[in-house]
Amino acid sequence: MRAVVTVTGKDRKGIIAEVSAFLANKGVNVEDISQTILGEYFAMIMLVDVSEATADIATLAREGEEMGKKIGMSIRLQHEDIFNAMHRI
Amino acid sequence: MFNQFDVLETIDMIEKEHLDIRTITMGISLLPCIAGTAEETAQKAYDLVCRRAENLVKTAKELSGEYGIPIVNKRVSVTPVSLLCAAFPEKATRVGRALDAAAKTLGIDFLGGYSALVHKSMADYEKTFIHTIPEVLATTERLCASVNVGSTRSGINMDAVSLMGEIFKETAQKTAENDGIGCAKLVVFCNAVEDNPFMAGAFHGVGESHAAINVGISGPGVVWHVLKSIPDADMLETAETIKRTAFKITRAGQLIAREAAKRLNAEFGIVDLSLAPTPARGDSVAHILEELGISTVGGHGTTAALAMLNDAVKKGGVMASSRVGGLSGAFIPVSEDIGMIEAAEKGVLCLDKLEAMTSVCSVGLDMIAIPGDTPASTVSAIIADEAAIGMINNKTTAVRIIPAPGKEVGDSVNFGGLLGRAPVMPVHDTDSSKFIGRGGSIPAPIHSFKN
Numbered sequence: 001m002r003a004v005v006t007v008t009g010k011d012r013k014g015i016i017a018e019v020s021a022f023l024a025n026k027g028v029n030v031e032d033i034s035q036t037i038l039g040e041y042f043a044m045i046m047l048v049d050v051s052e053a054t055a056d057i058a059t060l061a062r063e064g065e066e067m068g069k070k071i072g073m074s075i076r077l078q079h080e081d082i083f084n085a086m087h088r089i
Numbered sequence: 090m091f092n093q094f095d096v097l098e099t100i101d102m103i104e105k106e107h108l109d110i111r112t113i114t115m116g117i118s119l120l121p122c123i124a125g126t127a128e129e130t131a132q133k134a135y136d137l138v139c140r141r142a143e144n145l146v147k148t149a150k151e152l153s154g155e156y157g158i159p160i161v162n163k164r165v166s167v168t169p170v171s172l173l174c175a176a177f178p179e180k181a182t183r184v185g186r187a188l189d190a191a192a193k194t195l196g197i198d199f200l201g202g203y204s205a206l207v208h209k210s211m212a213d214y215e216k217t218f219i220h221t222i223p224e225v226l227a228t229t230e231r232l233c234a235s236v237n238v239g240s241t242r243s244g245i246n247m248d249a250v251s252l253m254g255e256i257f258k259e260t261a262q263k264t265a266e267n268d269g270i271g272c273a274k275l276v277v278f279c280n281a282v283e284d285n286p287f288m289a290g291a292f293h294g295v296g297e298s299h300a301a302i303n304v305g306i307s308g309p310g311v312v313w314h315v316l317k318s319i320p321d322a323d324m325l326e327t328a329e330t331i332k333r334t335a336f337k338i339t340r341a342g343q344l345i346a347r348e349a350a351k352r353l354n355a356e357f358g359i360v361d362l363s364l365a366p367t368p369a370r371g372d373s374v375a376h377i378l379e380e381l382g383i384s385t386v387g388g389h390g391t392t393a394a395l396a397m398l399n400d401a402v403k404k405g406g407v408m409a410s411s412r413v414g415g416l417s418g419a420f421i422p423v424s425e426d427i428g429m430i431e432a433a434e435k436g437v438l439c440l441d442k443l444e445a446m447t448s449v450c451s452v453g454l455d456m457i458a459i460p461g462d463t464p465a466s467t468v469s470a471i472i473a474d475e476a477a478i479g480m481i482n483n484k485t486t487a488v489r490i491i492p493a494p495g496k497e498v499g500d501s502v503n504f505g506g507l508l509g510r511a512p513v514m515p516v517h518d519t520d521s522s523k524f525i526g527r528g529g530s531i532p533a534p535i536h537s538f539k540n
Contacts, residue, residue, distance in 0.1 A: 004091060006100055032090045045096050058154025076100060078157035080091075085344040086337040087095040 001051050002031070002080045005064065009073035011042035019044070019075065022067050026060060027053040042073070047080065099337075103158055107310035107372040108338060110345050111365050112162040113149050114286035116293035116301040116358060117141050119168040119202075127180035130173055131187035138165060138191040138200070141300050141355075146196050148352045152345055160345065162507075165192065166291035166303075167202035171218040178217035182225045189229035199274075201291035203234040206281070209243040210530070211252075219249075222256050226271035227263035233289035239279035239476040241483050245531040250476065253277045254469030254525065258492055261461065265494035268502035272491040273424075273456065277472050279479030279486045284359045284414040290452075290487055301358035302350040303415060306342035307365040308334070310372045312398075316380045327381065328401040335362065335405030343410045361415030362406030363451060364398075366426035368509035374398075374419050375428025386428055387438030395419060396449035416485055418451025424504065424511035425456055434501075434512045440471075448478045453486040458502045458511040461494040468492060470521035473531075481534055 007019055016035070023030060028048045035044040050057060061077040068075030102108035122133035142165050149160045167188065174181040185203050192200040203225060205215045222234045236253055239245035257277075261269030276290035283294020286303035293301070315334050319326065342360045350357035366374045375386040381394045399418045407413050421443065423429045432438035440457065447453040453475045459468075472488045479486030493502045496513045503510040 004096060006096055008097075008100075034090060034093050036093065043093065043097065045091060045093050047090055056155075058151055061154055061157060076157055079155045081344055082156040082158060082341060083091050083096055083099060085340040086099055087091065 001049070001057070003048050003050050003057055003060070003077050004080050004083055005046040005048055006076045007042070007044040007068070007073055009042055011037050011040050015042060015071070015073060016044065018071050022064070023048060026055065026063070028060065102308070102311045106308070106314045107367070107369065108308050108341070109159040109161050110304060110342060111307035112164050112286050112305040113145070113160055113345070113349050114164040114166055114291055114303045114305065115142050115145055115353065115355060116166045116284065116297055116303055118293060118297060118299050119173055120295070123173050127174065127177045127183045131183045134167070134173065134184055135187040135191045138167065138188065139194055142195050142197070144353060148349055152348055156345065158341060158345070162199070163197045164286070164288060164291065165195070165197060165200045166286070166293045167200065168295065169204040169206055169292050170202055171205035171215050172295070174218060175214045178214040179221070181218050181221045182228070185221070185225040185232050186229060189232040192231040197231070199231050199233050199288040201233040201235065201288050202293060203232050204236065204292040206237045207246055207249045208237045208240040208279070210246060211249050216252070219252060219256060222275065223259040223263045223271065226260050226274055233274045233291070235276040235278060235281065235290045235292060237278045237281035238472065239480050241280055241480050241537045242533055244533040245279065245473065245476045245480055247473065247525070247530055248528045250473050251469050251525050251528060253472055254465040254467070257468050257490060258465045261492045261494050268496070268504065269461070269491045269493045270504050273489065273504055273508050275489065277488045279476035280484060282415060282485055286361050286415055287363065287365065289489060297358070298356045300353070300355035302346055302353060302355045303358040303361065304342050304346035304349070305361040305363055305365060305415065306338050307363070308338040309364045309366045309374045309377055311338060312364065313371065313373070313377050313380055316377060324397060328397055331398060331401035332405035335402045336409045339406040339409035357412065359412045359414030360406070360410040362402055362410070362413060362417040363415065364402055364419040366420060366422070367507060368425055368427055368430070370427055373426045373428040374421060375426050375432060379428060385435060385437040386432045387442045391442065392445050392449055395446050399450040416451040420452055420455065421446055421450060422455035423457050424509040425507060430510065430512065433514055440514055440516060444474060444478070447475060447486055448482060451485065453479070454488045454490055456489055456491070456508065456511060458491045458493045458496065458513045459516050460497045460513055461492050462497070463492045463516050464522065466520070466522035466525040467516055469525040471516070473525070477531070480531075
């Protein structure tokens with residue numbers, strides 16, 4: 001089962017490292033990353049595999065949100081199907 | 090990999106533009122609950138609703154967590170209660186109270202289906218049942234009632250129309266201490282649909298399965314935002330943009346509906362493509378119409394703008410879902426839409442314009458407060474006009490109107506929460522009592538004979 005992790009906020013050093021460490025710690029495998037900087041704005045989208053994760057998607061999403069608050073970023077984790085449904089025919 | 094723009098667009102829709110799943114409504118057939126007495130039927134109905142919908146709230150919470158999209162309301166609709174109580178209609182309130190108790194047990198905000206279908210004529214038991222509506226709405230909290238008084242195939246039952254004028258008045262009186270809130274939970278329909286997920290008019294038709302999941306999506310805020318990004322587009326481009334947006338919104342609804350049905354062991358019913366506003370700023374259908382270039386909703390051009398909006402929403406939505414149903418269109422409930430409230434307060438949006446608007450969009454005169462001393466025959470005449478629009482145009486129309494006790498034009502009523510607040514709107518002081526007093530029925534229109 002795959003999910004999409006979205007990380008947005010003000011750019012600074014070490015965001016990718018912190019988020020990747022968090023995901024690895026939860027047993028989440030990162031399959032693909034796309035990241036851009038728009039001005040000072042950081043936006044990263046990761047496609048991740050959660051089938052061997054330590055918790056279900058809803059729990060991971062909650063934990064991600066809390067982790068985001070700690071590092072001053074907005075982190076969301078959502079089942080990939082919401083994006084499949086809305087953007088693919 | 091997903092396109093970054095697409096992913097961020099979805100997140101913006103949810104976080105900044107109020108995209109949500111407005112309701113997951115589980116339709117439950119209560120036909121197996123019919124028993125010899127009202128007490129027994131009430132108990133069986135309570136048990137069945139609690140069993141079938143036991144995990145409704147929990148499942149909605151799980152889905153919301155997984156897909157990251159808010160699911161605002163969890164609701165239940167049931168078989169029209171008049172059918173369950175045909176042998177003891179005077180005791181139907183017992184079943185109504187049991188269903189209200191079930192809604193409380195489940196932790197849902199509304200349960201719909203205290204309903205009667207009398208579009209052709211009214212059997213004695215149905216008439217007795219309808220007379221119990223004011224009492225049951227005054228003594229329950231979450232129960233919603235509806236009555237279908239007409240259809241394109243059968244015409245308009247004017248006896249029922251006449252009776253419903255009185256029922257609205259009585260319901261308002263019985264809940265006078267709360268501005269007549271009972272009327273906010275009562276809808277009169279023409280061409281009622283059997284799979285509507287939206288309250289107060291939801292009921293589970295007899296042609297439906299044992300349990301079905303019907304999902305109502307929402308997204309006036311999303312459409313409003315996208316239109317703001319194309320301020321100079323012509324109408325064709327505008328319609329296309331709305332269509333594409335409606336497609337995306339509906340796909341989210343379809344996903345949630347399918348998944349919810351699977352997890353709740355119910356059939357996937359329909360996705361209702363409605364743009365349902367809330368009193369929150371930025372979640373208004375009126376503001377979409379104003380963004381299109383009408384300075385205040387209700388002004389000239391409103392009906393045309395709404396016709397385009399409604400049609401574009403349907404076109405995008407139909408493509409996005411395998412099963413579309415319910416009311417599907419743009420809702421214009423006055424008290425539940427901040428733009429409508431403001432336009433009504435300014436005196437620009439009046440009852441006559443709203444009536445015109447209902448001929449091109451889904452549903453009808455919705456959540457409108459009128460003076461408390463409006464005669465029952467005038468309320469009936471308003472219902473008759475609305476039913477006529479539905480009958481002739483082959484569409485659903487509804488009236489949810491509140492003759493607010495003790496209030497007059499210039500006052501307002503406040504129901505709080507999703508039901509919002511409404512300024513009391515003027516009605517014509519002409520007399521329609523002779524017209525309503527004629528009774529009988531308006532025959533079905535010529536174009537209903539399609540066989």
